[in-house]
């Protein structure tokens with residue numbers, strides 16, 4: 001089956017690669033020429049330096065015969081004559097901190113698509129096409145997409161919803177072996193198209209293949225993200241805080257006590273300085289906005305958002321509050337710029353808020369390192385006041401050497417093994433701030449070697465001299 005993608009970013013590229021791997025013929029149209037050139041390069045390094053997602057490079061290269069990326073609309077126009085489905089994978093950012101979804105990019109793309117669809121088969125479209133929202137959109141978005149198509153005179157089409165539940169860093173693995181596929185449609189014709197797209201999952205005993213209405217699919221996506229996000233906020237703001245405020249509680253032991261209750265389960269039971277990424281915060285704020293428009297109270301959602309922000313503020317304030325520490329003139333080392341391991345995505349990463357905080361504190365220099373996200377981070381701060389203090393270096397060692405405060409802001413697995421490098425190279429008397437408890441097994445040893453440690457989920461740990 002021929003499938004067109006509008007938008008080839010994290011979601012579009014991963015979904016398109018998996019569609020091609022399922023045997024479909026796929027064209028990805030994206031206005032970003034650099035993205036198109038990188039993803040169609042056939043060169044794994046080039047693909048991954050642009051979009052670092054485990055397995056994506058191999059999958060794109062393996063399926064080169066069935067997937068093409070283009071920024072030429074004329075190619076999409078030719079392709080659409082025989083396409084049976086169009087996935088909309090466009091950004092749907094928040095509008096100016098209001099929680100409202102800014103649909104301008106989506107709607108512009110939808111109007112471009114409408115232009116192509118009206119010209120299909122010389123204006124006599126014999127083939128039915130399903131337009132599928134994969135972007136995260138408001139619950140009643142299906143009506144808006146239909147309106148745009150009808151206003152342009154598009155005929156013989158349906159609109160469905162297929163929210164994306166991918167976990168960045170595991171997007172390919174998660175799409176090839178998903179736990180669930182949720183498709184929203186309001187006709188049997190549209191469900192049948194979805195079954196053709198996802199043939200390999202429909203009858204699979206390992207996959208929950210769920211057919212619901214488009215609004216249920218969208219609401220389900222937003223609610224799933226809110227529930228996961230609230231779980232993280234609970235773990236940071238209540239479980240972690242208890243462990244910080246009472247001595248004699250080891251976070252990892254409390255965690256074991258909790259997760260061995262099958263009703264609680266283990267997802268989200270880690271401590272962190274912040275839950276970032278492109279989805280949790282945006283989706284919770286969108287849900288709250290949509291509820292407010294309907295006149296409902298949103299205190300609980302607002303509190304979850306506030307708890308997440310409070311966690312970052314608390315963590316960063318601890319050096320001054322607990323050690324009377326002065327940041328001015330200090331060299332800071334920041335490890336982990338992506339919002340989490342295995343991605344180069346920096347959207348809402350803890351590193352951003354941490355850097356902004358440091359730039360208000362008159363520090364001398366901020367040395368930063370990340371295995372994948374360095375360039376995206378630098379792009380984010382380019383032109384930012386104080387950006388000249390930021391120095392992207394090529395290894396953990398360069399961050400650790402000649403540093404007054406070492407801050408860990410992301411959970412790249414290799415950071416767990418940094419104790420040896422720290423013991424040999426971090427000046428004695430330096431402060432370690434572990435925002436991900438990456439060194440939890442080594443806190444005693446590090447204190448013994450002369451470092452003060454502030455970690456989420458632990459009281460202040462003073463150097464034993």
Ligand SMILES: NC(=O)c1ccc[n+]([C@@H]2O[C@H](COP(=O)([O-])OP(=O)(O)OC[C@H]3O[C@@H](n4cnc5c(N)ncnc54)[C@H](O)[C@@H]3O)[C@@H](O)[C@H]2O)c1
Nearest residue numbers: 007008009010011030031032089090091092109135136164
């Ligand atoms: N990233 C995630 O983990 C994730 C997970 C689930 C859902 N989502 C949702 O999926 C959607 C896309 O997210 P993403 O992370 O892939 O965003 P992204 O910014 O990585 O990708 C979006 C792509 O759309 C392209 N684009 C913009 N305007 C276009 C146009 N007119 N025509 C064609 N292409 C155009 C951009 O160039 C960009 O490459 C959002 O609604 C997001 O909330 C994201």
